[in-house]
Amino acid sequence: MLVQLSHPHRQVEIKGPKRTKELLRELNLVMEAHLVIRGDELVTEDEMLADADQIEIRPVISGGA
Amino acid sequence: MNCTKCPTSTRAVIGLPRHNAAFCKACFTTFVHEQVARAIKAFKMFTPEDRILVAVSGGKDSLALWHILLALGYRADALYVNLGIGAYSEESHRKVRHYAETVAASHGAKLLVHVVEQEAGAGIRELATILHRPTCSTCGTIKRYQFNRAAVEQEYDVMATGHNLDDEAARLLGNVLHWQDEYLDKQSPTLPASVEGFAKKVKPLCRLSEREIAAYAVVNRIDYIVEECPMAKGSKMILYKEVLNRLETESPGTKQRFYWGFLDKQTTPAPATESMAEKDQRTLTPCTICGQPTTAGTCSYCKMMAKAKTAAQPRA
């Protein structure tokens, strides 16, 4: 599946099928700091993602003073 | 994962471990609205008659806040300060304008804009260089000043910012790590208009985590700027948030207990305290077996040893 990441903006290809939780773990990302979006819908951590899915992993942490 | 609230068990879009819940789109939106309504009530932020000025940046928190206040029927306009940080400012300005025109306008709400370059002659990065000050502190001073000025001059009753649970928990961690007691007072979700010329300031999103607010924006199709301000890179706040999120992952609810616990302590006056020595004198007596001080008749050491001996005895 094609996974789009931010900060910096990039795309990686990951082998499916795979649960959201496992995808994040593989990329070394914390659930609490990210949202996983399939197409334009949010998915939960136990959702099974397929090879054909378009995935966006969106960071939710913002910084600054 | 299914929604824990719907009787029909609709598919959930988000799991909330700290609440032992999972919600579908509709229930999640309701949950967010309720959390904000509770904060508004608990900290006496404003009433439906009040005119509210929301400080918007184009990011998820401030646009979600504006969206929620309008959805709850409040009278909320917004102010955007264009900082003049190249492509980031252009993009965030576009997002704010788009939201104002496509959503806020239909609620009769308007957008005010202040462009730093127009008044100061330069963007904040150039100003910071001229003034030999860090960009974020220059930025903070300008934003605070402009928001307060707009709120006071245009006679808004209160100014609302999009600070969330993560912002407040991270700031609290920073203040505690450095024992900056004088800043702790300013962490309340409602700051009164202490003197003439200071607007009342509130943080209605203080009960919601950053992730919950981003999810709300996605579910409600709020188009916000995902890119960060380039100046935020490597900031201490981000480090504190990462640390707190690791703790949160291990034990859900940590951030909430940390920040809400602090607020509770702040609002409930401390009872007349007994010193540690006084408490010991009142509660401790000699152990019936060894004589060392204990709150029970027999001390925990002696109890443990007695148990160990019984257990070790070979059965007859």
Ligand code: SF4
């Ligand atoms: S990161 Fe710094 S410069 Fe950028 S908006 Fe925040 S305070 Fe201003």
Ligand SMILES: [Zn+2]
């Ligand atoms: Zn539901």
Ligand SMILES: [Zn+2]
């Ligand atoms: Zn004893």
